[in-house]
Amino acid sequence: MxxxxxxxxxxxxxxxxxxxxxxxxxxxxxxxxxxxxxxxxxxxxxxxxxxxxxxxxxxxxxxxxxxxxxxxxxxxxxxxxxxxxxxxxxxGIGVAPEGVEAEGGEADGDDPRPGWPRGAEGRWLVAQKYREAQEQGVDPVLAVMRATGYGRRKSLRLIGEARDAGFLTRRRARR
Known part of the structure; x- marks a missing residue:
């Protein structure tokens, strides 16, 4: 007892x-x-x-x-x-996407977030995951979250950066 x-x-x-x-x-x-x-x-x-x-x-x-x-x-x-x-x-959250090795984590595994390429390569991969999800009829933001291991806000920011870089079309026409 x-x-x-x-x-x-x-x-x-x-x-x-x-x-x-x-x-x-x-x-x-x-x-x-x-x-x-x-x-x-x-x-x-x-x-x-x-x-x-x-x-x-x-x-x-x-x-x-x-x-x-x-x-x-x-x-x-x-x-x-x-x-x-x-x-x-x-x-299945925080799992490194295929072909991307985790970086910056501590040796004992305290950081579960996978490494995600920065810069143009990362924005291009975000756009790819976003478009694949759209074609499959699933939530593209959730697909980016799963692929990157980031939360909703960070994933939305990455999607916005991919749009700004021209990898994704604009959501709305500017007036």
Whole structure:
């Protein structure tokens, strides 16, 4: 039986815990899909955290968290650091696109964002991913997000830069 009143994630090391992530269920609609994942963080002393994560429109959010022993608010904030990489791997977010090697990450894998070419090459690749998604009838912004590993704002900025460079047509006629 555990004697601690709180889990104290900030006092634990990554080697002490094991994170597992599995797809729980998926709901499809005309615009795409929403997928739920089960997440478990277990420690050798019997402490554990169970959570449900949701992937919708390229964003991951945590819906439900249960822990034994209980989590403090500080532990709840630290939980993201423990589960982020395995959860993003299971969701397919932050995976390096084909033919592009990750750069600038630390050797121990602390930076899950893939390397994305800068300058004209990067803008051209963004335009390619955008057009491919349009042809396939899927959300082009989400396709760019998946390819680059960046969030919505950064991906929209990259798409805007590709438009400014002439790789994509303007969205609206200027008056």
């Amino acid at each position: 555990l004697e601690a009143s709180f889990l104290n994630l900030s006092d634990r090391r990554p080697a002490e815990g094991a994170v597992s992530v599995w797809p729980a269920w998926e709901v499809r609609d005309g615009a795409g899909a929403t997928t739920w994942f089960g997440v478990r963080l277990e420690f050798g002393d019997g402490a554990r955290v169970d959570a449900h994560a949701v992937l919708a429109k390229g964003c991951v959010s945590i819906e439900d968290v249960r822990a034994e022993p209980a989590l403090s608010l500080d532990d709840l904030a630290a939980l993201a650091d423990w589960i982020e990489d395995p959860l993003f791997d299971a969701c």
